[in-house]
Amino acid sequence: MATNKSIKYIGFILLAFSLNACNEQRSSSSSETTTPVWLTEVGKRNIRELTTTTGTAKASKTAEIKSEITGKYELMNNPKTGRPYKLGDIVEAGAVIVKLNNKEHENSVSLQTKKMQVDIAKKEWDGQKVVYDKGGATEKDVLNAESSYIQAQTALETANTELEKINIRAPFKGVIVTLPYFTPGIDVASGEIIVGMMDYSQMYMEIALPENAIEKVKVGQKVLVTNYNIKSDTLSGTVSQLSPAINEETRTFSGYIAINNPELKLRPGMFAKGEIITLQRDSVLFIPKEIVNARRGMRNVFTVEQNRAVEKYIKTGISDDRYTEVTEGLNEGDKIVIKGYEFLRNRGKVKIMK
Numbered sequence: 001m002a003t004n005k006s007i008k009y010i011g012f013i014l015l016a017f018s019l020n021a022c023n024e025q026r027s028s029s030s031s032e033t034t035t036p037v038w039l040t041e042v043g044k045r046n047i048r049e050l051t052t053t054t055g056t057a058k059a060s061k062t063a064e065i066k067s068e069i070t071g072k073y074e075l076m077n078n079p080k081t082g083r084p085y086k087l088g089d090i091v092e093a094g095a096v097i098v099k100l101n102n103k104e105h106e107n108s109v110s111l112q113t114k115k116m117q118v119d120i121a122k123k124e125w126d127g128q129k130v131v132y133d134k135g136g137a138t139e140k141d142v143l144n145a146e147s148s149y150i151q152a153q154t155a156l157e158t159a160n161t162e163l164e165k166i167n168i169r170a171p172f173k174g175v176i177v178t179l180p181y182f183t184p185g186i187d188v189a190s191g192e193i194i195v196g197m198m199d200y201s202q203m204y205m206e207i208a209l210p211e212n213a214i215e216k217v218k219v220g221q222k223v224l225v226t227n228y229n230i231k232s233d234t235l236s237g238t239v240s241q242l243s244p245a246i247n248e249e250t251r252t253f254s255g256y257i258a259i260n261n262p263e264l265k266l267r268p269g270m271f272a273k274g275e276i277i278t279l280q281r282d283s284v285l286f287i288p289k290e291i292v293n294a295r296r297g298m299r300n301v302f303t304v305e306q307n308r309a310v311e312k313y314i315k316t317g318i319s320d321d322r323y324t325e326v327t328e329g330l331n332e333g334d335k336i337v338i339k340g341y342e343f344l345r346n347r348g349k350v351k352i353m354k
Contacts, residue, residue, distance in 0.1 A: 303334055
């Protein structure tokens with residue numbers, strides 16, 4: 001009888017332990033933390049690897065036009081507006097912006113006389129050729145007549161050049177950036193700055209790049225150019241020149257970026273950012289750069305299966321400022337955690353918020 005009582009007592013204790021363990025397991029299961037997470041699908045896009053640099057944008061053409069003679073100042077009208085030229089006006093190449101009227105200079109040029117001398121010399125040369133063909137003149141007479149004609153033409157060209165000095169013309173199509181004020185009709189001395197112009201439809205930017213970019217950055221690579229004043233617009237550029245030498249003090253190498261600025265949105269002297277496209281891959285799997293974790297020399301992200309976080313080890317390729325290329329470990333359409341991943345562990349319970 002004692003033996004049966006002992007067996008019953010031991011069985012009761014074992015049952016009590018078993019019930020207690022089940023209760024603890026249920027308690028532990030009910031207290032497991034559930035982490036809210038937000039998901040997105042893995043998709044495809046083009047990714048560019050960029051090398052960023054900065055510099056000051058400068059006009060491709062600049063000119064300061066000075067007076068070559070003394071003359072009375074006359075500011076011409078802009079044919080596009082019907083009003084006198086002013087700062088910021090776009091001027092066509094060859095357009096007369098200012099005249100320096102000087103009758104004495106015009107008279108000294110004697111343009112009409114020199115035109116007549118060309119006509120006379122031409123007729124004399126033609127006449128000598130006719131006479132020579134008839135045997136009434138020598139070859140020397142013809143050559144002398146030709147020489148006189150050439151001298152008369154040269155004198156006329158010189159006269160035209162001298163007379164042209166009264167006109168201050170635009171040397172290229174560009175924008176008036178300096179226009180010193182002179183009272184209309186006042187005598188302006190020779191050597192005065194009359195107008196300053198820039199063509200900044202094409203610009204350039206001198207840059208300095210870190211030594212570690214020397215193998216990545218090449219002449220001809222495309223550049224995305226922006227300025228904080230024109231954030232909504234990105235201009236196109238090209239790496240036009242690169243120095244092969246490294247500066248020993250700064251550990252950088254220099255170069256130039258050519259910038260297309262057809263609408264004149266970027267202004268000379270503006271501080272600009274250039275993003276050089278050193279590598280581009282089209283239609284590749286991508287994920288947000290910030291969600292990639294590094295653990296034990298591996299890169300990982302989290303997906304979700306049956307309301308549990310699943311750690312996925314991946315391999316990555318090139319990156320831009322926001323996204324990273326995925327070369328292994330994920331497929332297009334996979335759902336990955338983009339918010340709440342900081343608090344996850346493998347097989348941890350999650351609640352999908354989106």
